[in-house]
Amino acid sequence: MSCDTFKPLLMGYLDEELTALEAVRVEQHLEECHDCTAELDDFRKLKEVTRNMRVVMPDDKYWDEYWSNIYNRLERKAGWILLSLGSIILSAYGLYWVIAEVFLDKNVHPVIRIGVLTLIVGFCTLLVSVLRERFFLSKSDKYERIKR
């Protein structure tokens, strides 16, 4: 078998994660292959220098608050959904009411009608524009093919 087959097994050998049979096969290969022996020595030195190193953990207080943060956010999310739903219903009703009052009432001055109509069209245009931009941006990143 070639060295490429043994290279991943060198890791298992170094970390004592191989079966006895696999370890014997690696040892037999190492007896014949100076390159793999030298590479194993390099990896052993790397392991030695980092033997007692650990990734610095966040303070205990972060772990104590970890679950409560998640719990609160789950709870708040439900609140936000209900709040948004209620706002949408009331806004839609308000809009309907304004339209009915302004456009069906013949006593309302035409300037006010034009003003309200302009406001509604402007709001709808902005809304559609923002939604369209969000939709297309989420589908494609124009820089994704650029290698950095």
Place this chain on the structure above:
Amino acid sequence: MNPIEEGSAIERCKNGDREAFGLIVQKYMKPAYYVALGYVGRPDDALDISQDAFINAFRHIKRFDSSKSFFPWFYSILKNLCLNHLSRSRRRKEDSIDQMVEEEGQSRIPVETVNPEQGAVQRDIEVRIGKALQRLRPKEREIIILQHFQDYSYQEIADLLGIPIGTVMSRLYSARRELRRELERMGVRY
């Protein structure tokens, strides 16, 4: 928590039991943090993203097949969030070349020696190793953090990431080789 207890907790989660989900979070929050740290490289971001991933997991828990392990399914959610975060960060960095240069020069994965009586040389090596880690690809960082710095066994890593042990070994080989090259480039002698 053994697999049977975990399965039972998942079933309760599917019925909306948030307390049961708390047990799952307690079990996996640290591996989730390490995986996220491997991808995004910053402790604060890793904490935030791992929490977001748990929230997403709870919302979609009904889609999870209870006969399988939780973490590999959760891992795919976490990984996607990390990649989205990296993509957004890249876009932000494009807006500020100065910030990008500054960050590349300073950022590092925080590692430290367990022995408190360390010398200045050892601290220097820690900083350099942290910087070298930061330069690895996310998947390489991830496996180095799990195995090299947190002593997870190959079987535990295979279970966490949902990959065969052979893949753990080959990924670890390429990751250690890259780490060694980075350290050589930085002139670290050991």
